[in-house]
Amino acid sequence: MSFQLVRVDILAVFIVSFGTLLVSAFVLKGTKLRQIPTVEASFEAVRVATEKGTPLLFDTGWTGANFWGHSSGLTTLAFVPATLELLKQISKEAAPLGVRIITGTTNAVYAMMSRDFMEAGYAEAGHPEAFVPEDINFYPDNTGLVMSDVDKIHRYNIGAAVMIGGHNQTSNIVIYEALHATGAMLVAGEIWPNDNSMAALVADYLSFAEENIAIGAYLSDDPVPKAILAGEDLIKAFLIGVVVIGGLLFGLGVL
Amino acid sequence: MGQQGDSIADQILANLPTVVGLIGMFIIASLYWTDPGWDFAVTLRNSVTLSLPWPVGIVSVLLIRRHVRNIMRSESTLPYDVVIVGSAAVMVVLGLVSGPGDATLAALYANVNIIGTMSVISAIAISILSPMIRIYRAKTWTMAFLIGLSILAFMTYSPLGQMIHPIIPQLGDFVQIYISGASDSAFWISTYIGAIALITRMILLKEKLKPN
Numbered sequence: 001m002s003f004q005l006v007r008v009d010i011l012a013v014f015i016v017s018f019g020t021l022l023v024s025a026f027v028l029k030g031t032k033l034r035q036i037p038t039v040e041a042s043f044e045a046v047r048v049a050t051e052k053g054t055p056l057l058f059d060t061g062w063t064g065a066n067f068w069g070h071s072s073g074l075t076t077l078a079f080v081p082a083t084l085e086l087l088k089q090i091s092k093e094a095a096p097l098g099v100r101i102i103t104g105t106t107n108a109v110y111a112m113m114s115r116d117f118m119e120a121g122y123a124e125a126g127h128p129e130a131f132v133p134e135d136i137n138f139y140p141d142n143t144g145l146v147m148s149d150v151d152k153i154h155r156y157n158i159g160a161a162v163m164i165g166g167h168n169q170t171s172n173i174v175i176y177e178a179l180h181a182t183g184a185m186l187v188a189g190e191i192w193p194n195d196n197s198m199a200a201l202v203a204d205y206l207s208f209a210e211e212n213i214a215i216g217a218y219l220s221d222d223p224v225p226k227a228i229l230a231g232e233d234l235i236k237a238f239l240i241g242v243v244v245i246g247g248l249l250f251g252l253g254v255l
Numbered sequence: 256m257g258q259q260g261d262s263i264a265d266q267i268l269a270n271l272p273t274v275v276g277l278i279g280m281f282i283i284a285s286l287y288w289t290d291p292g293w294d295f296a297v298t299l300r301n302s303v304t305l306s307l308p309w310p311v312g313i314v315s316v317l318l319i320r321r322h323v324r325n326i327m328r329s330e331s332t333l334p335y336d337v338v339i340v341g342s343a344a345v346m347v348v349l350g351l352v353s354g355p356g357d358a359t360l361a362a363l364y365a366n367v368n369i370i371g372t373m374s375v376i377s378a379i380a381i382s383i384l385s386p387m388i389r390i391y392r393a394k395t396w397t398m399a400f401l402i403g404l405s406i407l408a409f410m411t412y413s414p415l416g417q418m419i420h421p422i423i424p425q426l427g428d429f430v431q432i433y434i435s436g437a438s439d440s441a442f443w444i445s446t447y448i449g450a451i452a453l454i455t456r457m458i459l460l461k462e463k464l465k466p467n
Contacts, residue, residue, distance in 0.1 A: 003289040078450035108310035120466035134321035138314040173382040213449040
C-alpha cells in the first residue's frame with residue numbers, strides 16, 4: 001500500500017504556524033499577559049464556596065474533547081490538559097480553605113486524569129489528606145452526568161460552580177437552572193461556540209475557547225508558555241491582515 | 256518533574272505520559288496528511304480512547320466504591336446508594352452470566368436508561384423557556400446585547416417575529432448568516448491556532464498530560 005501526501009496546503013499552514021510559535025518561545029520571552037477574567041473568577045468561586053460553606057462544582061462534561069473524525073474534534077483534544085490544569089490550580093486554592101471540589105466527566109480517561117490533577121493540586125497545597133477520590137464522578141453518558149450534577153447541586157446546596165469544558169448546549173441549561181435555584185455563582189467557559197452561547201446568557205463570568213486553551217500558560221510562572229501565546233497573536237495579526245486585504249481586493253474586483 | 260541538569264532520558268522518564276501522548280498525536284496527525292490514512296487514524300484514536308476497557312472498569316469501580324462506603328456508614332443518601340449499588344450488581348451479574356448481548360440485560364438497560372433520558376429531555380424542554388425569564392443575567396452591556404440577540408433569534412425562528420413585523424425574521428437571518436457565520440469562523444481559526452500553540456508547549460514539556 002502506498003501512502004500519498006494530501007492536504008498539503010493545511011500542512012504548510014501548520015508547519016509555518018508551528019515554526020512561528022517555536023521561534024516565539026525563545027524570541028518573545030518576557031511577554032506580560034492580560035488577566036483572563038474567568039481564571040480569576042474561578043479562584044473567586046472557591047472563596048465564595050468557602051463563605052457559603054458548600055462544595056464547589058467543577059464540571060468538565062466531556063472535557064471538550066470529542067472523537068468524531070473531524071479536525072475540530074481533534075482540536076478540542078487540546079482542551080483536556082488546559083481544563084485539567086485549571087482543576088489542579090482550583091484544588092490547590094481549595095485545599096487550605098477546606099473546600100470540597102466535586103467534579104464530573106463523561107470520559108473514563110479524563111476521570112482518571114482528573115484524579116491525577118486534583119491529587120497533585122491538593123498535594124502541592126500541602127493538604128494531600130483533603131483529597132477525596134470519590135468526589136470525581138464518572139458517568140458514561142451526558143444524561144447520567146446531568147442527573148448526577150442536578151442531584152448534587154440540590155443535595156449540597158452548591159454555592160459556586162465552574163463549568164469549564166464541554167457540555168451540550170441543551171443539557172447545560174438544566175445544570176444552569178439547578179445552579180440558579182441554589183443561587184450559585186457561575187463561572188463558565190464552554191469549548192464549542194454553540195455550547196458557550198447559553199453560558200454567555202447566564203454565567204456570572206464567561207470565557208471563550210481561545211482563553212480556556214491558554215489557561216495552562218496563564219497560570220504558569222514560566223516565561224516560555226507566555227511567549228508562545230504572544231506568538232499566537234502574531235499569526236492572528238497576519239491572518240487578520242490577509243482577511244482585510246483580501247476583502248479590499250475582492251471589493252475592488254481584483255480577486 | 257525534570258530539573259535543570261537532568262539528562263534527556265531523565266526528562267523523558269519524568270514526563271512519560273506526556274511523551275507517549277505526543278507520540279500518539281504525532282502518529283495520528285501524520286496519518287491525517289496521507290491517503291489512505293485518515294480512517295486508520297480515527298480507528299487508532301478510538302481504539303485507545305473510547306474503547307479502552309480498563310479506564311471504564313477502574314473508574315466504575317471507584318464510583319461504586321463510593322456508594323458502598325456510604326452504605327457502610329449509613330449516610331443520609333442510603334436509599335440512593337442502595338439503588339445504585341443494587342442496580343450495578345444486577346447488571347454486572349447478568350452481563351457475566353449471559354454475556355453483554357443478553358436480551359434481558361438489553362431490555363433492562365433500555366428501560367432504566369429511558370427514564371434518565373426522558374427526565375433530562377423534559378428538564379431541557381422546560382429550561383429552554385425558563386432561562387429566558389429567570390436566569391438570564393444582564394450584568395454587563397455585552398450580556399444585555401447577547402440577551403437581546405437571543406430574543407431576536409427566538410422571534411426569528413418562531414412565528415412570533417413574523418407576526419409582529421416581517422423585518423424581524425429578516426434581521427435575525429442577517430445576524431445568523433453574516434455576524435454569527437463570521438464569528439464562528441473567527442472562533443475556529445483562533446482555536447486551531449491555540450491548539451497548535453498548546454501542542455508546541457507540550458513538545459517543550461510546558462503542558463503535561465500527567466502532573467508531577
